Structures are given as structure tokens and as C-alpha cells.
Amino acid sequence: MKVLTAHPGLFNDDNVIESNISFVPFLNFLREKVSEEVADPRSSFYKIIIDKFESNPDTLKPISDSTDLSKYKEYLDLVTAAIFPVTTNTETDIYGIGVPYRFAIFYYSDLFKKLFSDDGKDLVAVPEGISVQQVKKDKITWLYKLILEKLYHFPMNYKNDIIHTLTAPDGSKRFVKVNIDPRFVDVKVKGDLPPLDYKLFCSKQVTPESMMNLLPPSMFELEGFVIWTVKDVTQSESLNTIKSLVMNMKSSNEVESYHTVERLIPTILGIPEITAHLVPFPVVNGKNVLEEQFATTDPILGIGNKKQQQHFFQLVLEQLKKNPNPLVIPDVDEAAIAAHPFLKYLPIKNIKSFLLCPITHKKEVLGMLELACSTPNALSADPLWRLQNTYPLLVLMLNRSMGILESRLNEVIKDQFTALQPAVEWKFVDAAWNYLLTPEDERKDIESISFDEVYPLYGAIDIRNSSVQQGNAIREDLQEQLELIRDTLVAIGQTIHLPLLEELLFKTNDFLNGLDNSLVAGEDMKVNEFMKQEIQPVLEHLCDGNDELKPLLENYFAKIDKTEGHVFKHRREYEESLSAINSAISQYLEKERGYIQQSFPCYFEKYRTDGVEYTIYIGQSIAHEKKFDNLYLRNLRLWQLSSMAHIARLTQKIGPKLKIPLETTQMILMHSTPITISFRSDERRFDVEGAYNIRYEIIKKRIDKVHIKDTGERLTQPGTIAMVYSYVREMEELKKYITFLQSKNILGPEIEELELEELQGVSGLKALRVKVNMDQQ
Missing domain, CATH: 3.30.70 (Alpha-Beta Plaits)
Known part of the structure; x- marks a missing residue:
């Protein structure tokens, strides 16, 4: 079995502390079990293992991780049999045995190799989202806590768990908790062990750097092996992520928070091939409304025509209010669309299996969760039970969106209509109170609000040459798009011959020459009109009607800002x-x-x-x-x-x-x-x-x-x-x-x-x- 190690040079573990494989700590552990007064039912099995190892003196010596371990395979099999339950399956369970302190695994299950190695080569030692420096710091912290526990017998409360984000064989993103158990590791001292006062560690925080000065790692060596066990914690980690998103969600990160939750839901359900869409239906003036920012990529509502979008929104809302149960369409066919017209555009989006689930609280519809797949019969109601712990968080998230919208509405109202500040609000309150005190039949216009004898202080922070900078940005965008149009027209002319293309090329070059030095007032409008009225229709027609030109023209459209319809890089x-x-x-x-x-x-x-x-x-x-x-x-x-x-x-x-x-x-x-x-x-x-x-x-x-x-x-x-x-x-x-x-x-x-x-x-x-x-x- 090949030793799996991290990429050479990634950690330089050999330079930190000497570490060797040894079966002795494991055998000592078994001897203690055998000698216990209360007999362990497995004692006879442990004796067999001990006798087997003692019959071969080579197994009682330290073994370098560079040694060919194939000759120790039967001994490793015995270790595995003693440590892991008999029900352990090498193809479905994730475990390994490694060198102490090193990212070097010398005995592992098949699934461990698939998940934690790069094509069976280097070990993936750095989890996603964590720097190499942080992993190094965690490793050295782990080492010193092990030394303090084994040699100084300090009660150390340290975790051996690492959360990895990895891609499972089915393509889904999974969270796994890796536990590195050091119970079969001995720490040996080279020379005399310096005395340490435990109170030092109780009174202040000791950093790994200070420990390296106090107890250099070169004073010690490790012998034994560590046990790597892996547990799938996708559900709990996903829930923790969603909780954090909901707690920290605000107007500036609201949309991205929804996108993150949508990426997590297929993982929670264990169906990586589906897509999820979560859409809030906040209430404004007693009516559910749709915010466009959540509808742009939605399977049902993500269409270009706003009028149709609102029409389908009302149909969906009516469906969810009438029937609060999930709507499951295993196979999106003509019959399903006829029964539910709001599904009209699903086939165009290549959605062949669909599920619509209302998110409700106190019988009020807060929003909807949609699941979609391009494979027929991929969805059913069965996986929804896996969302039972997630559902309350989705309710909280949609309610949080309602609060964010209310805050935005209040900001707009105060900014655009009633910009009252506490310093002057008292006078408006007085005026309102006096108005209410006046009998209704005597009320006229409310009294005017004024403040006499106030001192004004005015300050202005201006952007120097802002109009020049803006003009330059417009000119550079227009120039970049005209050059792109010119190159595209020249390339088209090599495939097909149309006199109109030559005329468009002439106009394009003419506009480019006019943009060489500066942008004349109104010139940008002429260029934009030229691109919109003359260039865009021709290129779209050629793209739809000519397969040979399609890659070239798709490349052109890919470089155009989809929102603005133009090159917008410099202006943005x-x-x-x-x-x-x-x-x-x-x-x-x-x-x-x-x-x-x-x-x-x-x-x-x-x-x-x-x-x-x-x-x-x-x-x-x-x-x-x-x-x-x-x-x-x-x-x-x-x-x-x-x-x-x-x-x-x-x-x-x-x-x-x-x-x-x-x-x-x-x-x-x-x-x-x-x-x-x-x-x-x-x-x-x-x-x-x-x-x-x-x-x-x-x-x-x-x-x-x-x-x-x-x-x-x-x-x-x-x-x-x-x-x-x-x-x-x-x-x-x-x-x-x-x-x-x-x-x-x-x-x-x-x-x-x-x-x-x-x-x-x-x-x-x-x-x-x-x-x-x-x-x-």
C-alpha cells in the first residue's frame, strides 16, 4: 500500500521533529487491557496480537515512513482489526493510519484514498478556506499539547478535529470532520526534560512561538501511529453556515446570502445534480410582492418580460395560498404545464423534473423553495424530510428579508419625503400636537416650521475632474467595443461576402477615427445608436442563422455587458x-x-x-x-x-x-x-x-x-x-x-x-x- 503524503515541500515536517512509525505504544496499550483486573472479553484476541508481534522482533523497532511497508501488511491488518469494528467496510468507510505529526498516511481505506488524495497521489492536507500557515500553526499547537499531556501530564483540553470541504465521488460538496487520535503515540525526550510550572499555563495564554523557544521540537521524537477517522457532518456544518448567514444578513449581502443557501440545499438533500432557488414574498401594504433581485435566475419567474414575470408571480402565489403542500412534478410534460400554466417556460430552460415548496409561518406564505433538475423523475417528495432542520432557518431568513425591506422602505421615505432628525423633530412633534388639539372643523394648514438665528456651516468634498474622468471612461468603452465590432466584421467577411458588412465596417472605422483623441458632445449617443440600430440586429441574425459564424459571434456577445448591452468595463x-x-x-x-x-x-x-x-x-x-x-x-x-x-x-x-x-x-x-x-x-x-x-x-x-x-x-x-x-x-x-x-x-x-x-x-x-x-x- 502506497504512503499518501502531502505535496513535497508543503510543510517540511522532517525539519520540525523526528517521527517514526512504531507498533510498541499500541502493544503496550493492549498489554494494559490484558492485565486489567476486570477481564476484557477480547483479552484472548489481544494476546494473540501481542504474541504475533513479539514473534517478529523487527516489528518492535521504530520504522521510517520511507520503509517499504508491504512486509508489515499482515501486522497492519491485525492493528486495523483491533481498532476498527468488524462492520467497517474499506469501500464505504473512511479511515486511515498515519505517521505522528506528519501528513503521511500509510494504511487507509479505499474511500479515504478517493476523498483525500489527488488522483491517488498527493494527500489533500489543507482544507478549503484555510491557509497553509494556519494549518502549520494548528499542527505545532497539536504537537505541544501532546508533549505537555504525555510528558508533563498537564490536563490539556485540545481538539483533534479538522473540518474538510471536499468533493465526493458523486460530485457533491461534502463537509467531513477528520479526527486524528494520538493515543498510540509515545513522546521521547533527547536528554533531560526541563521543569515546567503548570500555573504558567493557567495564568496566561502561551503561544506556539513561545513554546518553541522554551521547548525546541528538536528535543523530542515521536514514535507510534495516529488513527484518522472521518465522519460526514454535512448536515450540521451546512446548518451552522445557514445560521451564520441569517444572523449576519443585511441589505448589502442579502442576495449573496440567498445564493449561498441555494448552493447548500442540494448538498443537504444529497442530490448534487439539482439546483435550488429560494424566493422571498415580503408583504407591502398587506400584499405579497416580488423583488426583482431574487427573480432574475428563478426557473418560473426569471424571464425578460416584467409583465409576464408579475403574471406568473400572481399565479404561483395563488397556487401556494390555495395548496400549502409541496407541488411535485417528476416529469415536466404538456399535461403538467396545462394544469399549472406558470410552469410554461420550464421546458425552454431544460428543466424536466421540478418541485415547488411553499415556506409558510402561522399560515402566511413567506416565500417559496424550488428544486429543479434536467433529468426526468429525478425529484420526488421523499428527500424533503432532510430539510426538516433547515426549514426553521429558511423561515427566519425570509422573515429577516422582510425586516430588511422594511428598513429600506423607511430609509427611502425618510430620505425622499421626511428627512427629520432628532435635533429638529421636536418642533414637528409640537406642530403635529397643536394640529391635533385644534377641532377638526377649525383645522387649516398645519403651522410652518422654521428656525430663526441659526448659523450655517457648509462643506464640499468634490471629485477633481470627475466629468473628464467620466468622459474618458465612456470614450474608452466605446473605442473598445468599436474595435471589437471591427475585428468581428473583418472575421465575418472572410467567411461570407455581404456588401452591407463592408458599409458597416466603413462606419465603424469612421467612428473609431473620431474617438482617437477626445469625445465630442453627443458623439456617444450617435455611436450607441449605430451599435443598437445597425450592428446588433445584423450580428444577432448571423448568429442565429449561420452555424459556422456562431462561435465567433458568441465570443462577441460574451464580451458585451448583458445588463447594459455594451462594453461597460471602464464606466463601471x-x-x-x-x-x-x-x-x-x-x-x-x-x-x-x-x-x-x-x-x-x-x-x-x-x-x-x-x-x-x-x-x-x-x-x-x-x-x-x-x-x-x-x-x-x-x-x-x-x-x-x-x-x-x-x-x-x-x-x-x-x-x-x-x-x-x-x-x-x-x-x-x-x-x-x-x-x-x-x-x-x-x-x-x-x-x-x-x-x-x-x-x-x-x-x-x-x-x-x-x-x-x-x-x-x-x-x-x-x-x-x-x-x-x-x-x-x-x-x-x-x-x-x-x-x-x-x-x-x-x-x-x-x-x-x-x-x-x-x-x-x-x-x-x-x-x-x-x-x-x-x-x-
């Missing part, structure tokens, strides 16, 4: 990069929102453009139960400056991780005169009141791309903070904050004092500009 990279920056800024500001509210209640409004902008209002009229003082305003202005520095460093830090390099600029508007704001019911947001106050809004809208006077240079620059102001006293206050942050090495030493160009309706603006110390943490 730009959008992902823009989103990553905006998300990082938004998350930081959301976290800081809580911090600034602790000092004094204020209204914080944040919104996205190409970057992120925010406006903060603070004043006595907002906080009805706390006395306002200018120190809270100054504190907020200092926070505004320091937070902009943090954002500049944050965006620079994530810059190298972006697919498209993007830089941000930071700007603050200083406005020291209090204003009045009121809630506009039509737009569900706060706006300024009064002609003088409107000047503040005009400045906000027109300074985003303002230039320095007589230079043509943009005020906002990457790596800096620009502070726009109108009065000298505002400049002096800003300089105090700048000096403080310079002392903390947050801002650079230079301060630029700048005059700004005249803006429409606004004049006399000035600015300070200071660099951010990007190296400061």
Missing part, C-alpha cells in the same frame, strides 16, 4: 471608484454626525453630487432644552476644518485601491451671520428665508468651481483645504483654527491668502488655502 470601473470614495466619505461623516451632536444639537444635512456636500445648522432655536453659546459654534468650525483634513487623508489612502485614480478637493464656506431656515413641504427639506439670507445659498451654488482672481487657477486643489469668507473677522477666526491644527502637524505650515474672481450676483469673496499633512495619522 469609474462608477465603482467614485462610489468607493463617496461611500468612505459618507461613512466617516455619519460616524462624526453622532460626535458633533454630543456637544450641542444641530441639524446635519448631507447629500451626494459628484462628491459629497453637507450643511449644518446650529443655534438656540434648534435646541429647545439647552442654552446655546458661541463656543459650540467655534467648536463646530474647528471640527469642520479638522474633519476636512481627515477626509483628505482618507481619500488619498484609498486612492491606490481604486481602479480609476480619483482625487478629492475640500472646501469650507465661512458665514458668520445667522440666518432663518424653514421647512418646505413641497420639497420636504429646509431652505433659507429672506432676501439677505438667500445670498448665502447663491454663494454655496456658485463657488464650487470658482477661480483665483486674475490667474485662472481653480481655488480647490487636491491635498488642500480651501476656506471661503467675506469678512476680515472670519479670516482671523479661521487662522486661529489653522494655527492650532498646524501645531498638531495636521496642516502644513504655509497659508495662502487669496482673492476670488467675481461671480454672478456675488463679489468681494476671499479665501484661505492650506495644505493637509498627508503623512499625519
